Amino acid sequence: MTLQAISPDRLKTLMDAGQAVLIDIREPSEHAREHILGARLAPLSAFDRHDFDRDKDKVAVFHCKSGNRTAMNVTRLAAAGFREAYILQGGLDAWRKAGLPLHENRDAPIDLMRQVQITAGSMVALGALLAWLVSPWFIALSGFVGAGLVFAGVTGFCGMARLLALMPWNRRFATPA
CATH class of the missing domain: 3.40.250.10 (Rhodanese-like domain)
Structure with a gap:
C-alpha cells in the first residue's frame, strides 16, 4: 500500500x-x-x-x-x-x-540518534587515540562500541540511546509538548 x-x-x-x-x-x-x-x-x-x-x-x-x-x-x-x-x-x-x-526551540536537545552518533564516534576516536598513545588495549573500547552498534542494528535495541534518553537534558523533553 x-x-x-x-x-x-x-x-x-x-x-x-x-x-x-x-x-x-x-x-x-x-x-x-x-x-x-x-x-x-x-x-x-x-x-x-x-x-x-x-x-x-x-x-x-x-x-x-x-x-x-x-x-x-x-x-x-x-x-x-x-x-x-x-x-x-x-x-x-x-x-x-x-x-x-x-x-x-533551540533550548531543546538535538535528536537522540544524532546524540548516539556523536557519543559513539567520540568513543571510537578516543579508543583509537588512547591505543596509539597509551596502550594497545584501549582498542577494545573501539571494538566494544562497534559491537554495540552492530547489536543495535540487528536487534533494534540501542542501549546507548536508552542511556542518553535518561540524561537530564533529554528528560525535560521526553513527553509530548
Missing part, C-alpha cells in the same frame, strides 16, 4: 481550512526541538491508530523530518483508517524550504 505525496503549500491550504490533520511521527525530543504549527505528535514508537478515531473524517497527512521514515512505514500509517491520507512530500525539511511557519 502506498500513500500519495502532498506538497507543503497544498497541506497549508487544507490545514488553514480545517480540513486536514497533520501527524508528526517523529519522537518527542525531535518534536520539542522543532515542529510544524498545528501538528499532532504521534511517535512511531507509540503509534496507535485509535488515537485518531475522532479525526477519521479529515484528510490525514503524516510527516517526519525528510519523508524517508514516513515512506518506510506507509503500511502501518495507512492502517490508521483515514478516508484520505497523504505523506508530506519532503517532510519538515520541505516545509521549512517553502518558508512556512515552524515552532523552533
Whole structure:
C-alpha cells in the first residue's frame, strides 16, 4: 500500500481550512526541538491508530523530518483508517524550504540518534587515540562500541540511546509538548 505525496503549500491550504490533520511521527525530543504549527505528535514508537478515531473524517497527512521514515512505514500509517491520507512530500525539511511557519526551540536537545552518533564516534576516536598513545588495549573500547552498534542494528535495541534518553537534558523533553 502506498500513500500519495502532498506538497507543503497544498497541506497549508487544507490545514488553514480545517480540513486536514497533520501527524508528526517523529519522537518527542525531535518534536520539542522543532515542529510544524498545528501538528499532532504521534511517535512511531507509540503509534496507535485509535488515537485518531475522532479525526477519521479529515484528510490525514503524516510527516517526519525528510519523508524517508514516513515512506518506510506507509503500511502501518495507512492502517490508521483515514478516508484520505497523504505523506508530506519532503517532510519538515520541505516545509521549512517553502518558508512556512515552524515552532523552533533551540533550548531543546538535538535528536537522540544524532546524540548516539556523536557519543559513539567520540568513543571510537578516543579508543583509537588512547591505543596509539597509551596502550594497545584501549582498542577494545573501539571494538566494544562497534559491537554495540552492530547489536543495535540487528536487534533494534540501542542501549546507548536508552542511556542518553535518561540524561537530564533529554528528560525535560521526553513527553509530548
